Amino acid sequence: MHIDTFQTLADPTRRLIVEALRGGERPVNDLVDAVDIHQSGVSRHLRILQEAGFVQVRPEGPQRFYSLKPEPFREIDAWIARYRSLWEARLDRFAVALVRKQKARGAGRKETTR
Secondary structure, three states, rough: HHHHHHHHOOHHHHHHHHHHHOOOEEEHHHHHHOOOOOHHHHHHHHHHHHHHOOOEEEEOOOEEEEHHHOOOHHHHHHHHHHHHHHHHHHHHHHHHHHHHHHHHHHHHHHHHHH
């Protein structure tokens, strides 16, 4: 995975386009409506997403239909997976501490009700 991947997705308009394409293939005009910017701006962002490998285009007559390519998202997921153990370990420790605290509270309540 390239650092450019994150630079590509850093732009809020490109993230909106990606979100709009999450449901499947869409024509440019639908994307213009979804992100509420001029068609030339959407086309520029789509070109950047295409060059980065996030989207593919399918021409049909005068229209262009765009869809997401899964590969870059798999690469992002694989990259994140290498760091997942960091927060999972912290969450596991938090869960243990929470259970310990709940048990201590329960024991305190039993003593006061006797």
